[in-house]
Amino acid sequence: MNEKESLILQLIKTNPFISQIELAEKTGLSRSAVAGYISSLTKDGKLLGRAYILPNKKDIVAIGGSNVDRKIQSLKTLQYGTSNPAESSQSCGGVARNIAENLGRLGCDVSLMTVVGEDPEGEWLLDYTKSFVDIRPSQKLSDQPTGTYTAILDNEGEMAVALADMSIYDSIDQEFIEKRWGYIAAASMVVMDTNFSDDVLKQVITRCEIENIPLCITPVSSPKVKKLPQNLQGVTWLIANKDEAEALSEIEIKEEGDYFKAAERIHKKGVEKVVITRGDKGLIYYTKEGEAGAILPPKVEVEDVTGAGDSLVSGIMYAYLKGLDTENACKIGIACSILTLRSHETVNPALNDLHLQETFKKYF
Ligand SMILES: Nc1ncnc2c1ncn2[C@@H]1O[C@H](COP(=O)(O)OP(=O)(O)OP(=O)(O)O)[C@@H](O)[C@H]1O
Ligand SMILES: O=c1[nH]cc([C@@H]2O[C@H](CO)[C@@H](O)[C@H]2O)c(=O)[nH]1
DSSP states (O other), X not given: OOHHHHHHHHHHHHOTTOXXXXXXXXXXXXXXXXXXXXXHHHHTTSOOOOOOOOOOOEEEEEESOOEEEEEEEESSSOXXXXXXXXXXXXXXXXXXXXXXXXXXXXXXXXXXEOEEESSHHHHHHHHHHTTTSBOTTOEEETTSOOEEEEXXXXXXXXXXXXXXXXXXXXXXXXXXXXXTHHHHHTEEEEEEESOSOHXXXXXXXXXXXXXXOOEEEEOSSHHHHTTSOSOOTTOSEEEEEHHHHHHHHTXXXXXXXXXXXXXXXXXXXXXXXXEEEOGGGOEEEEETTSOEXXXXXXXXXXXXXXXHHHHHHHHXXXXXXXXXXXXXXXXXXXXXXXXXXXXXXXXXXXXXXXXXXXXHHXXX
16 A cells, blocks of 8 residues: 555545545545555455444433533632632533533543533643543534533532633534434433523434433533423433522422422423432432332541432433333432542542442442
8 A cells, every 4th residue: 555545544544534525635636546456455355335334222311501610719718708718629620521521531421412512621621531431422612611510519529609611512513413313313211401592402402302211410500401391201311509400490499398398399200210419418309100208328427528419310211221210220329429429520530330339238
């Protein structure tokens, strides 16, 4: 094989969709010369022909946000209206991205459909994430900055207030999803956060229902939960914290029984399995099959709460895909959140399936 042929083969390997015109531009040959090389490579059996490429079958596709998380933790009790001595850190974030990374670390085959800006932050997020996750369905946008999440934490690691600068997600339209539907159709399960527009959320819910693709929705905040449609038929799991569950159910949760009333209201919108989390009081679950219960977490030292909810969702999905029932899937979810609570990062870099199983066995 001569130098030009091996260059053409290399370019085709990197991008099987490359056109003869692009190959000509990249090799400095004329288009007809490229055609000649391709024909001789085909005759020699080095190229097997042109083909449509289908996405690989994946366990999970995560749809939604990828942000840079900036966390500033007060060293002493927070005092409002004055300057508090603090410590800052930065990590990769975004609910969909966090879930995808957690699942990737747990050994699942997962892909991420997100958008970032064409800036150093976007580059960093995708570069870091691609070690655990297939990022091919994601895109960099040249005219928008990467989303950022800035959280002020108190000295105990609990979030006091957070600011979400994520206008980039408003530019995602139904066509973006349509073009990438092949990835969704090839998945055993879809997990979607509520960062994208209400039109996109509705489109994914409706189409997953029609095509019978299990879908888990996890809201990112109480303002953004309101983007969900009234009709949630087709949603398999909805996993929300107390504030998000209140906003979605329009029920104020004051006591134990209210959690189940809120869950029942959300179930009546069409959701099969509802989980409402409640910080150090664990969670409650309520399903169409009539399962209902509360699970308490063990007492743990909290380093930083950021990402606890996302790892809980990841643990539940990991267990659900392995065929566990709702109660045990929720326990795996709690075990996964404990590992995040003990880490300053939004996703614990020490997470793996062995570590998760050991934590589950230790506490449940
Ligand atoms: N202090 C804690 N002690 C033990 N478990 C906790 C604590 N805080 C959170 N968790 C675990 O994490 C899960 C999710 O926490 P929470 O209800 O605060 O959700 P969230 O607001 O979505 O979290 P975040 O936004 O911080 O990721 C809980 O169901 C629980 O299992
Ligand atoms: O509106 C949003 N707020 C916060 C997040 C993300 O939540 C994560 C913590 O649960 C954190 O990584 C942040 O980026 C998001 O994706 N959208």
